[in-house]
Amino acid sequence: DVYKRQGSIGGTVIINTRRPLDLKANTLTGTVGYNYNDRADKGKPNASLFYSWKNSDGTFGALGSLMHEDKIIYREGTEVFGYQNVNQGGFNPGVVPPANANGLVPTSVNTALFQQERKRDGASGAIQWKPNENFELNLDGLFVVERFNNFNQSHYGYWGGNPQDATSLGFDSNNVATSGTYGPGAPTYLDGYERFSRVKTGTIHLRTDYHGDGWNASTQLGYTSSTGGSQGIYNVQYLSQGGYSWNVAGPHPTINYNTDQTNPNNLVINGAGYSRAPSYDKERYFQADFNH
Numbered sequence: 001d002v003y004k005r006q007g008s009i010g011g012t013v014i015i016n017t018r019r020p021l022d023l024k025a026n027t028l029t030g031t032v033g034y035n036y037n038d039r040a041d042k043g044k045p046n047a048s049l050f051y052s053w054k055n056s057d058g059t060f061g062a063l064g065s066l067m068h069e070d071k072i073i074y075r076e077g078t079e080v081f082g083y084q085n086v087n088q089g090g091f092n093p094g095v096v097p098p099a100n101a102n103g104l105v106p107t108s109v110n111t112a113l114f115q116q117e118r119k120r121d122g123a124s125g126a127i128q129w130k131p132n133e134n135f136e137l138n139l140d141g142l143f144v145v146e147r148f149n150n151f152n153q154s155h156y157g158y159w160g161g162n163p164q165d166a167t168s169l170g171f172d173s174n175n176v177a178t179s180g181t182y183g184p185g186a187p188t189y190l191d192g193y194e195r196f197s198r199v200k201t202g203t204i205h206l207r208t209d210y211h212g213d214g215w216n217a218s219t220q221l222g223y224t225s226s227t228g229g230s231q232g233i234y235n236v237q238y239l240s241q242g243g244y245s246w247n248v249a250g251p252h253p254t255i256n257y258n259t260d261q262t263n264p265n266n267l268v269i270n271g272a273g274y275s276r277a278p279s280y281d282k283e284r285y286f287q288a289d290f291n292h
Contacts, residue, residue: 020061040074078253103175107160116150199228239270
């Protein structure tokens with residue numbers, strides 16, 4: 001059920017889940033799937049199982065479900081960290097054409113790699129008791145464990161802090177620099193981040209409904225909690241020096257380094273770190289409704 005508010009993008013969505021007494025006894029369903037990511041050239045299986053039962057009188061029932069989902073995320077791309085005015089950059093004479101003296105230049109162009117595996121395992125269950133038309137009790141719960149481990153790598157030259165190393169800049173018709181060349185003294189950076197994340201979410205909900213002669217009443221009591229977040233972030237940064245050129249004018253942005261950035265002899269550690277940011281939240285609620 002969806003309830004929209006006039007003149008607003010807000011609204012309320014009510015999800016009606018399955019109840020044991022609404023289904024046939026011994027209902028059993030399941031799914032099996034496979035997710036394939038052509039960028040990562042990897043795939044992972046997914047599956048779910050559902051079972052529901054009720055007694056012959058149709059007054060008591062229970063159901064439960066299990067699910068597993070595994071997904072690979074892989075992304076490569078080129079990023080521009082930001083722009084600054086050319087006249088604030090401190091470039092050497094002759095690097096910026098006079099017609100572009102008031103143009104914009106990127107502070108850095110980065111080639112980024114992001115890899116993540118998303119795992120989700122969950123279980124849910126419900127109990128329904130309806131001894132007569134005047135009373136009904138529903139108890140349901142959910143528990144989910146999710147993992148979002150990922151690796152992120154960034155490779156860039158940061159010329160926002162070393163404009164003096166630029167040897168040339170090219171601009172487009174909008175007065176924005178879209179290409180450049182930097183000399184052998186220009187620093188380049190290689191960042192790597194390994195993140196381990198896990199989130200546990202659980203909820204339990206009890207609802208009772210009463211129906212009398214011309215009146216209805218209901219109560220809802222529940223508890224929900226979530227814990228997890230970052231279990232550990234490990235990072236290291238390498239520094240190198242060497243000339244490079246970049247071009248973001250076409251549909252395939254590039255940055256080319258004049259020294260081999262995969263050779264450890266060309267890199268020195270510029271920093272390393274570790275951090276973690278666990279978090280949690282717990283909520284308890286109660287609601288009572290009556291109408292006549």
